[in-house]
Amino acid sequence: DSGVTQTPKHLITATGQRVTLRCSPRSGDLSVYWYQQSLDQGLQFLIQYYNGEERAKGNILERFSAQQFPDLHSELNLSSLELGDSALYFCASSVIVENTGELFFGEGSRLTVL
Amino acid sequence: EDQVTQSPEALRLQEGESSSLNCSYTVSGLRGLFWYRQDPGKGPEFLFTLYSAGEEKEKERLKATLTKKESFLHITAPKPEDSATYLCAVQAPGGSYIPTFGRGTSLIVHP
Numbered sequence: 001d002s003g004v005t006q007t008p009k010h011l012i013t014a015t016g017q018r019v020t021l022r023c024s025p026r027s028g029d030l031s032v033y034w035y036q037q038s039l040d041q042g043l044q045f046l047i048q049y050y051n052g053e054e055r056a057k058g059n060i061l062e063r064f065s066a067q068q069f070p071d072l073h074s075e076l077n078l079s080s081l082e083l084g085d086s087a088l089y090f091c092a093s094s095v096i097v098e099n100t101g102e103l104f105f106g107e108g109s110r111l112t113v114l
Numbered sequence: 115e116d117q118v119t120q121s122p123e124a125l126r127l128q129e130g131e132s133s134s135l136n137c138s139y140t141v142s143g144l145r146g147l148f149w150y151r152q153d154p155g156k157g158p159e160f161l162f163t164l165y166s167a168g169e170e171k172e173k174e175r176l177k178a179t180l181t182k183k184e185s186f187l188h189i190t191a192p193k194p195e196d197s198a199t200y201l202c203a204v205q206a207p208g209g210s211y212i213p214t215f216g217r218g219t220s221l222i223v224h225p
Contacts (some may be wrong), residue, residue, distance in 0.1 A: 002159070004157070014181050015194050015195075026203065033212070035215075039136050041132065041218035042215055042216065043158070043201065043215040043218075044215075045213075045214070045215075048212060051205065056211075056212050058212065090157050090158075092157070095155045099201070099212050100203050101146045101148045101163050101211070102148070102160045103160065103213065104160070105157030105159070106154075107155070107156055108155075108157055
């Protein structure tokens with residue numbers, strides 16, 4: 001158990017809809033990362049938050065947004081969903097990534113867009 | 115352009131049959147290289163960090179090594195419980211410390 005909690009574990013929705021994925025980092029970790037994993041793209045970095053502030057941005061679509069709240073949990077919002085958005089979405093946390101690169105991943109949220 | 119390329123994509127071994135997984139990278143001035151293990155339906159689990167050429171790290175039947183162009187994950191006398199996807203990631207120089215992941219090697223160890 002990594003200590004990172006993600007909900008929901010599975011989500012099935014239709015094209016055009018909007019969903020919110022939730023992540024609670026490990027106790028004491030200030031940094032939260034969101035990754036998307038699909039069969040054809042591998043594990044792709046989306047966005048990082050550190051202590052409530054956006055820290056780094058990857059290939060995150062404009063239809064996607066995220067935030068980190070004062071209690072350090074984070075939410076990833078996916079809107080105007082398309083079939084291609086079907087993937088595993090992982091949240092990871094770390095105290096700070098600069099030192100060791102050791103990220104603690106949750107078990108992921110599997111999104112299926114029909 | 116891919117910064118991290120892992121090979122082979124898939125590997126099947128018999129229990130006890132040692133082998134190596136490869137991770138080649140094109141990043142200049144590597145800050146760090148990481149190995150992760152991912153079981154089906156689970157998130158990646160951190161294994162090792164390597165910082166400089168010549169460095170080695172070991173954990174049970176796994177040993178990771180690093181050169182200036184690639185890293186190897188050696189698996190000695192594997193067991194079925196070593197079956198997983200092994201991911202390599204690199205940390206590039208510059209402002210972002212975000213690891214960039216390869217697509218992984220899927221390892222199956224048959225009893």
